Amino acid sequence: MLNIVDLVKKFQQPGGGELTVLNVPRFQMADAEQVxxxxxxxxxxxxxxxxxAGMLSATSGSVCVDNLELTKLSEQGRDRFRAATIGYVFQxxxxxxxxxxxxxxxxGMTxxxxxxxxxxxxxxxxxxGLADRAHYRPKQLSVGQQQRVAIARALAGQPKLLLADEPTANVDPASADSVLDLIINSCQQDSIALLMVTxxxxxxxxxxxxxxxxxINRIAALHHNSAS
Structure with a gap:
């Protein structure tokens, strides 16, 4: 489902020069695997x-999702591919x-x-668990309920890969377990690969x-070792 090889991402700094934040030699996931x-x-x-997800373009290297090389696509092509293949639960x-x-x-289905x-x-x-809140706007929902809507939206496009970015960071501890259960069980039920960062x-x-x-990230390893 996911194959990353020699992935590097650099950002331009305001004062000039570049900052390397990612250097990933290899990272792989199988179909329906949860990591x-x-x-x-x-x-x-x-x-x-x-x-x-194709929201950013790589500086160099390869990102292959569902046998398609994202780094060879235009921004519009990555947008279309993401909509058809990837679900994203934002923090x-x-x-x-x-x-x-x-x-x-x-x-999310568009x-x-x-x-x-x-x-x-x-x-x-x-x-x-929000059928009775279908016609409520986000400000009328609790934080935990908003996260549940975000999960439903991420699943709406029938993705093959779900990316979850710290999905429990903004919910209270009592809601965190139910949020995790929803994501993990939904992906198992629909055979969706899941990558959750936390x-x-x-x-x-x-x-x-x-x-x-x-x-997996040489840059993070350097920071970790220098802080140790």
Whole structure:
């Protein structure tokens, strides 16, 4: 499902020069595999997810998702591929405030493989326990409920790979387990590969495969070793 080789990402710095944040020689995931990637904040976890999702372009190297090489696509091509193949659970939810929960989920279907299906959108909200909040806007929902809508939206396009960026970071501890259960169980039910990045070992322990950022990213390893 995912094959990364010699992936490097550099950013231009305001004062000139470049800052290298990722140098990943190799990282792979199988179809429907669930992986937790654990690392400290600021270590490049979100940047890695953005590269896998095609939201950022790589400086060099290869990112292959579902047998398609993303680094060879245009920005528009990456956008189309992401909509059809990848679901993304953002740490800050990224729900559109002017739209209801149902409308936000339907937006996740707009460019997906199955097209917009109101019945499926309602079924997804029912799966995350929010069928009775379908016509509520984000500001009318609790933080935990907003995260559940974001999960439903990420699943709406019938993705083959789900990327989750610290999905429990902004919910209270009581809600964290239910959020994790929703993501993990939904991916198992629909045979979706899952890559979740986190700084929490409690979250990572829910996964049979745990990778550490400093083991796959040479830049994170340098920072980790210098801090030790």
């Amino acid at each position: 937790a990637l654990i690392g400290e904040s600021g270590g490049g976890k979100t940047t890695l997810l953005h590269l896998i 800050t939810f990224n729900l559109l405030p002017a739209f209801t929960a149902l409308e936000n989920v339907k937006l 460019f997906g493989r199955g097209g917009v299906d109101a019945d499926r959108a309602m079924n997804l909200l029912d799966r995350v 700084h929490s070992m409690d979250v990572a322990d829910r996964f049979s495969r745990i990778d550490r950022l400093e083991d």
